[in-house]
Amino acid sequence: MRKFLLLGSLLVVSVSATANDAVKYTCKMGNAERVIEVVYASTDKPVPCTVSYTKDGDAQTLWSYESTEGQCEAKAAEFAEKQSGWGFSCSNETGSSASEAETSAQ
Template sequence: MKILGVFTALSLGSLSTIATANNNYGYECRFGNELRVIEVVYLQRESPVPCEVRYIKEHSNEKLWNASYEVGYCETQAEQFVKKQQAWGWSCKKVMPSAGVSHEN
């Protein structure tokens, strides 16, 4: 029973990471002097959905993916896109909004 309690606490802890979705984050990807930003944006306070994945480069801000009901979809899409960027030679690092990632439409 104690093990189940610990497992439940750990599971809820990991879910709370997603549920505090008010914490938008992104990835800065650089290649030479060029910068690309991939953002995960949560559209409702304290909820992981709805969400969007935005791609920002130079003077454009494009919504690549969005989810209304599927928790984890935006995060997975963003991570996969970052891996593609890295495969193309870009150097990417995760950043929080306080690092200047929050770009509004």
């Protein structure tokens, strides 16, 4: 019985780990703030997705992908890195998906 409980618990953890976590970077320099965010069409699928960029209260879509998994996360991480190069201090306010994107972007 304990083996079944353990297997069931592991299954629940692994399923919840595959759900899309919000991917969001907030970049600040002085009073300026930029937000880079991955927006998923569905919480249980990594595509389709878009990368949204908000600057001075104006949001725009920078990239969108219909079938390439991980591309939105990678583009968001790359763009946050570019913002850092311009002098912004970027913080990652994300779950596990962003950590994977940062690793793949390097």
